[in-house]
Amino acid sequence: MLIETSRCLIRNFEEKDINEFMSYRNDEFWMRYQGFKGQTEQEYKNVLLKEFELQKGAQLAIVLKDRGCLIGDIYLKQEADSLWIGYTISPSHARRGYAYEAVNGMIAWIREKGIEKILAATLPENIPSINLLKKLKFNFVGMNEHGEKVYTLDLNCIK
Numbered sequence: 103m104l105i106e107t108s109r110c111l112i113r114n115f116e117e118k119d120i121n122e123f124m125s126y127r128n129d130e131f132w133m134r135y136q137g138f139k140g141q142t143e144q145e146y147k148n149v150l151l152k153e154f155e156l157q158k159g160a161q162l163a164i165v166l167k168d169r170g171c172l173i174g175d176i177y178l179k180q181e182a183d184s185l186w187i188g189y190t191i192s193p194s195h196a197r198r199g200y201a202y203e204a205v206n207g208m209i210a211w212i213r214e215k216g217i218e219k220i221l222a223a224t225l226p227e228n229i230p231s232i233n234l235l236k237k238l239k240f241n242f243v244g245m246n247e248h249g250e251k252v253y254t255l256d257l258n259c260i261k
Contacts, residue, residue, distance in 0.1 A: 126174075
């Protein structure tokens with residue numbers, strides 16, 4: 103798996119990414135809106151270094167093209183004809199448009215795969231994530247059982 107945007111590569115995780123991933127994922131303040139945090143190195147490796155399988159859920163690395171350093175990650179999981187997406191950018195790379203660029207690149211890849219609907223869920227307090235979803239043309243559809251706002255993007259309705 104390799105997706106290229108103007109500044110980023112989205113690819114499978116590699117062993118060299120684990121320490122940087124742990125540094126932002128184990129930051130309780132930064133990750134207050136995220137799951138999959140506070141794990142041990144081995145627990146992260148068990149998830150991140152496994153084979154890419156959309157049906158079981160897959161975590162992908164977001165890496166800067168020019169420096170090769172990990173700056174975030176994207177989670178994908180297919181359910182029937184829809185795909186769930188989640189994303190995180192490291193605090194040291196936040197607010198530079200990388201999340202928009204990476205998720206937009208993933209949307210193009212998802213469309214090429216013939217998937218028609220993308221879903222995302224976020225806590226109501228996570229205003230930056232909500233703003234990103236709105237900027238990407240996701241529509242609010244309701245709340246889930248975890249108290250998260252659920253958004254959807256119908257790929258048949260956008261150009």
